[in-house]
Amino acid sequence: HPECRREVVRAADLYGSTERIIQAIRESPPGSKWAIGTEINLVNRLARLYPDKASHSLSPFQCLCSTMYRIKPAYLLWVLDNLAAGRIVNRITVDQETAAQAKIALDRMLEI
Structure with missing residues (x-):
């Protein structure tokens, strides 16, 4: 996600908005593996929506996005x-x- 630190974004194979992340995983082939640097609930949602693709958070200790919960x-x-x-x-x-x-x-x- 572009909100990650600049060095993380530069090292990524792909980065983009939330919608871009969703699109990339949706359009990827079955069996593909993804390490995702964004809010943990999106990672969990992608894992549920696309069980044929491996979606993992870059940080197992990631904080939840408190501002997202206010909406x-x-x-x-x-x-x-x-x-x-x-x-x-x-x-x-x-x-x-x-x-x-x-x-x-x-x-x-x-x-x-």
Whole structure:
């Protein structure tokens, strides 16, 4: 996953977004073996979805991605209710350069 340390990404045979990882494993031949450097639940999900391919985490001691667990319908509803009431909760601010790069990434995602 591109969020890994740069030296890990450089050493990888393949890297990409979550969707790219899923696509690579889905399209790989039966019996192929994968060492995946991303959140453990995705690795486990891939192992369940594609039992004919060996999917293993690069780190057996990997922490769970705590931010992924916050994305639940009830939490999203709470944020939207607050926005509708004119309250901004959990605001994140970044410098202008980071904001400009983030906007490019968001625009590209929304184009898809």
